[in-house]
Amino acid sequence: MPRVLTDERRDLVKAIADFCRRECGTKEQRDELTAGGREPHNQKLYEKMAELGWLGIVVPEEYGGAGRGMADLCLFLEETAYGLAPISGFGTTVIAAAAYDKFGTEEQKRVVLEGMAKGRVEAVSMSEPGAGSDVGALTCRADGADGGYVINGQKTWCSNAHIADHILLIARTSHEGSKHEGLTQFLVPADAEGLEIRGIDTMGGREVNDLYFTDCFVPDSAVVGTPGQAWSQLMTGLNLERMILAALMLGTARRAFDDTLAYVRQREQFGRPIGSFQALKHRIADMATELECARLLVDDVAAAIDAEPGRVFAREASMAKLKCTELAKHVALEGMQMMGGYGYATEYGMEALLRSTVVSTVYGGTSEIQREIIGKTYGL
Incomplete structure (x- = not known):
């Protein structure tokens, strides 16, 4: 069945398809880009897409993006997946960027959204060894300290943390109320002192990681949105x-x-x-x-x-x-x-x-x- 697209969207799809055929259209090319399938993200290829303006497809124009919507984003994702483009970092980056766009400070938006449009990678960390589908059961805590928070605990299955600039961390800041209350989102630099990122080998290659926080300090300015309201923020x-x-x-x-x-x-x-x-x-x-x-x-x-x-x-x-x-x-x-x-x-x-x-x-x-x-x- 023919897909009815606007001229602009048809041109976008064709351009992506042509790019993928040229840059990663053969198994030899993909093996070279992914270390034989071990690394599902190639930063050099990713930055080529950034230069073409594609990575900022949903980033607001004031932060260097195209400001397009879900339909355009889905077309980009579908075509790059079909073309086997090794850009696994894009999905988590879009998810993280959306949270900063909705709830972040102006400085957080500048750092993350502008970085996304330029080809930087972001990660999101929710799951823990004892909290997967039941996100409200997470126990990684961020305790208030002078001028910020001190984070302790373990996260797991964090996609792309090893190639990300920042981790959008969901941690517990309070035990009051229901299990879905008292959760807070934080912007944590991937190279923060007290954070260890350790890869988990899977049959899909190197993509997910364990995160270990040991007295990892982040300032108050690292809070994304309203403290204690991460659950309702996540639902959006x-x-x-x-x-x-x-x-x-x-x-x-x-x-x-x-x-x-x-x-x-x-x-x-x-x-x-x-x-x-x-x-x-x-x-x-x-x-x-x-x-x-x-x-x-x-x-x-x-x-x-x-x-x-x-x-x-x-x-x-x-x-x-x-x-x-x-x-x-x-x-x-x-x-x-x-x-x-x-x-x-x-x-x-x-x-x-x-x-x-x-x-x-x-x-x-x-x-x-x-x-x-x-x-x-x-x-x-």
Whole structure:
């Protein structure tokens, strides 16, 4: 189904696609950019995109960005994911930047938003060893001290902390009230004294980290927004985080589908292309239909968010995240099955797509959590 885009958006998509084909279109290029798949972010490539103005796509114009909305952001994310551009730092940077844009001081905005447009990376740290889906259970504390706060505790699964300029930290500043009260957001320099960043090896390469805070002092000016109100502040960013992940996985699912389609058209067994056999042809048809449904969902929710930027689309954003991440995992699994042994070979790349899609149903709120949220919006 043809996608109806404005001329400006069509030009953006084409420019991104051309850039990805030129800069990271071959496996040899991507291996060189990512140390053989170990490093999912390449800063030099990232800064090239910054020079083209793409990294500031949603940054307000007064801070050096283009000031565009969710629909444009989703197109950028989808196309870079489809093009396999190694810029994993962008997603967390957008999420962090949105928090500073809404709640930060003018100085915080200048540092983070202008830095984002120029190609700097930001990270967000919420999860702890004992607090994942239940963010309100976090225990990393920031105790008031003369002129600021002293932070102690451990964070985990912090994406891109090792390449970030700052960490947007959510820590407990009070135990009064419910577990969702007394949480505060802080801007913590990644090189702050008392902060140790230790990488966690995963099958997706070096992307996530443990953070250890030991008497790490930050001044009062590091507080982002109102002390004790981080939970309500975080809720305003749910649309963004879920749509970022939905758009990324939509692009990844498209890539897995196209790679699978190319293979089943070319691969011959029993004297004809394997895609001509009904067992595979119908699975291709089902995946293509589901991809169109997912694309329409992402486009529609993004347009709704742009039309009402102050509204939290909890149901719709969770649906988009759930649909796109589960679909991407399904398409990559189907691709691996249809490609047989080649699906497992690093030469063909499907195994890498599978690794990146499986984890997408976990981070940013698991599929189970998304279903719980959607169910609650129906009064269940």
